[in-house]
Amino acid sequence: MNIEKLGSSDLNQLSKLFLSLSKGESESRDAIDKIVFDSMKLSNSERKKILDSIVELKMAQTSRKEINVLVETSEKWKPHKKPKKEILTPIEPSKRLDKWMDK
Numbered sequence: 001m002n003i004e005k006l007g008s009s010d011l012n013q014l015s016k017l018f019l020s021l022s023k024g025e026s027e028s029r030d031a032i033d034k035i036v037f038d039s040m041k042l043s044n045s046e047r048k049k050i051l052d053s054i055v056e057l058k059m060a061q062t063s064r065k066e067i068n069v070l071v072e073t074s075e076k077w078k079p080h081k082k083p084k085k086e087i088l089t090p091i092e093p094s095k096r097l098d099k100w101m102d103k
Helices: 008-022 027-040 044-071 093-102
Strands: none
Touching: 008 027, 027 044
8 A cells, every 4th residue: 555645634534543543442443444445445355355364363363372371381491501511631641641551
């Protein structure tokens, strides 16, 4: 949708509707949809498909949230700790030979 194609009255009405939507007035969404769909010249069947798709997406999002809640545990997850590497101290070759011979 190219917003430049909207008239000034539609733009003013959209700005008022967005403000009311931000205040929690859900009926504003239908009015916004009507203005946008009218500007895009969508048929009734196209509008219905779009609105049905939005409902499906919301349902999928809700079910995904429910699944995430079921997977959570009361224990706090901690990453696996790597074992500390043994630090080898360098020994002079002659002392290594002496150690070996003492055995």
